[in-house]
Amino acid sequence: MKIQDLLRKDVMLLDLQATEKTAAIEEMIKSLVDHGYVTDFETFKEGILAREVLTSTGLGDGIAMPHSKNSAVKEATVLFAKSNKGVDYESLDGKPTDLFFMIAAPEGANDTHLAALAELSQYLMKDGFADKLRQVTSPDQVIELFDQASEKAEEVAVAEPANKGGDFLVAVTACTTGIAHTYMAQEALQKVAAEMGVGIKVETNGASGVGNKLTAEDIKNAKAVIIAADKAVEMDRFDGKPLINRPVADGIRKTEELINLALSGKAEIYKATNSGGVVASSNEKLSLGGAFYKHLMSGVSQMLPFVIGGGIMIAIAFLLDQILGVPKDQLSNLGSYHEIAAQFKSIGGAAFGFMLPVLAGYIAYSIAEKPGLVSGFVAGAIASSGASFGGVAYAAGGEKTLSLVGVSSGFLGALVGGFLAGGVILVLRKLLAGLPRSLEGIRSILLLPLLGVLVTGFLMLAVNIPMSAINTALNDFLASLSGSSAVLLGLLVGGMMAVDMGGPVNKAAYVFGTSTLASTVSTGGSPVMAAVMAAGMVPPLAVFVATLFFKNKFTEEERNSGITNIVMGLSFITEGAIPFGAADPARAIPSFIVGSALTGALVGLSGIKLMAPHGGIFVIGLTNNPILYLVYVLIGAVVSGIIFGFLRKPLSK
DSSP states (O other): OOGGGTBOGGGOBSSOOOOBHHHHHHHHHHHHHHTTSBSOHHHHHHHHHHHHHHSOSEEETTEEOOEEEETTBSSOEEEEEEEEEEEBOOOTTSSOEEEEEEEEEETTOOSHHHHHHHHHHHHHTSTTHHHHHHTOOSHHHHHHHHHHHHHHOOOOSEEOOSSTTOOEEEEEEEOSSSSSHHHHHHHHHHHHHHHHTOEEEEEEEETTEEESOOOHHHHHHOSEEEEEESSOOOOGGGTTSBEEEEOHHHHHHSHHHHHHHHHHTOSOBOOOSSTTOOOOOOOSOOOHHHHHHHHHHHHHHHHHHHHHHHHHHHHHHHHHHHHHOOOGGGGGGTTSSSHHHHHHHHHHHHHHTTHHHHHHHHHHHHHHOHHHHHHHHHHHHHHHHTOOTTOOTTSTTHHHHGGGTTOOOHHHHHHHHHHHHHHHHHHHHHHTTTSOGGGHHHIIIIIHHHHHHHHHHHHHHHHHHHHHHHHHHHHHHHHTOOHHHHHHHHHHHHHHHHHSSSSHHHHHHHHHHHHTHHHHGGGTOBHHHHHHHHHHHHHHHHHHHHHHHOGGGSOHHHHHHHHHHHHHHHTTOGGGGHHHHHHSHHHHHHHHHHHHHHHHHHHHHHTOOBOOSSOGGGGGGGBSOHHHHHHHHHHHHHHHHHHHHHHSOOOOO
């Protein structure tokens, strides 16, 4: 679809009479209503004005593009209007506006018209095009002008630098509606960058989805990143890059300023807020295992703040009661005996209560996007409550089923529930795909949430039966850990933490550790979590030990990096050892595995428990034996460091 297919000759106003913004908007809407493209004047006006409140659609250079996706729109339409007097439109450059394109998009519009609207935005940025529009005297001339321009139109995906090895930038544009400003900013950045001889690739986050998506390679090669957006965009992928973050209007009006600032080297380095580090974007189709890992980690990353915040608050409650003293006959109330401790435990419990719904909700969100969120949350809540068929005390055979009432299926149940909820939404989408376009709003607002909750909820009542049994068996096993079984489990999860230091194997061990916290907080903490954290601290500390005792085998830069690894290791940031593991995997990784596995085994042998899911040395007081815990970490670090240093080849002279 071309923009000419949306430009209606019958609604065009070639001599707009209004000279004030609201009056001009009303005059254009009246034309749309009079010709049957908009069914309700006030509803559409409300949508247009709501958009103007966010940022003016007066783009400058005498051009305005008021727009709204609205339930009052009968058919996708673009109204062209020209003022011979000029309108005080509160434009971004403060000058009068004389060219208007009012975009009316139906609420359930598909992506084809959005592509055409993007095309319109690009036309208006071309030199001389707007001036030609100011000279038209008939609707036919307007259409003819666009026809001529479309023959020469050429979309630039990536603008190359003027010379080989020249400066290259990446940018992201996005506005709140994703219709006009997004593409205007893209065109402006590409145009000005080309004039300056600078290479650039611009990703658009429009209403039709992400266009011209930046790859990990694009970001790696870029000197800096420009964000011109009025809404949230994916940011973690830019970790460690110089980044400028401005409103989308600056991408249109202050384009040269943004590019110069990006090239100056003065832009601040962006630090990703997620503890997991950089999220690499890729257009590659994931394998089944890769997809599972991606969706699981999406849920886990959103769950961890609740686990960390809630877990540490509950741990503090136990610590306070221990400090204040609890009578022996009241030890069963440890953590809630004193009022201040009870308040900490109550707050922590509230945060902990969100753990399973958030896990399931964001797994489903990763699979099915926003429609999956509500079904996923419900699945997680049901997993937490333990509701199930037959789990009603006074049903037939109530005596037999009484023991099943309210038995949570825990982490495993929420995990299964999240994937189940996401899958249900995907199936429902396919089943409802044949609905008329007029019912698109009802589908997304009513049918998908309602049917998603209904189907997912009843399926979870069945799923909870086996998952509750499995979860109960797992908790009983963990509670019974002692002697050789605790040693073996500590050895296993400890070694896993060092296999890829932040990769899938490491994360699997960590997720398993955190999943045991909820059921073990009341008993003083999780031995699995204790082994996982202690083992995860070993590799970075081992790097320091190796660079300290085997200085002749490391460069000065590597020895300096070894010092920074002290802080990273003590903070439980295993990823600090990745550069050394990547540079010499055959010697480094086996060395790290030995020390981490040893530490995990020693922690398991001693029955050390931990109530916090993160924090390293800063939460060591929340273990039941802090000194011995620290000793075991140091033993693992020294063993790994000596092995790594011994195996490392001397530097070539």
